[in-house]
Amino acid sequence: MAEYRKRKGLQYDTWHWCRNCANDPKSDYVTRSTRPDGDLCNQCKSKEANGDCTS
Ligand SMILES: [Zn+2]
Structure with a gap:
């Protein structure tokens, strides 16, 4: 199962x-x-779509 990560304290991070x-x-x-x-991060989305996402 994927783990979703977001930087602390950055209001606009994805x-x-x-x-x-x-x-x-x-x-x-x-x-x-x-x-x-x-x-959701656009780069993560496109990696996932390309099967290139290392989780
Ligand atoms: Zn990302």
């Missing part, structure tokens, strides 16, 4: 779930295990 996303937060982030309704 949720990431691909480890190979360039913007995936490496520290100081919050997590959730269910897919958020919005604010």
Whole structure:
């Protein structure tokens, strides 16, 4: 199951779930295990669509 990560304290950051996303937060982030309704990272979305998402 994917883990969704979002940087703490950044109001406008998006949720990431691909480890190979360039913007995936490496520290100081919050997590959730269910897919958020919005604010999904475009890069993670396109990686997922291409089958290139490392979770
Ligand atoms: Zn991302």
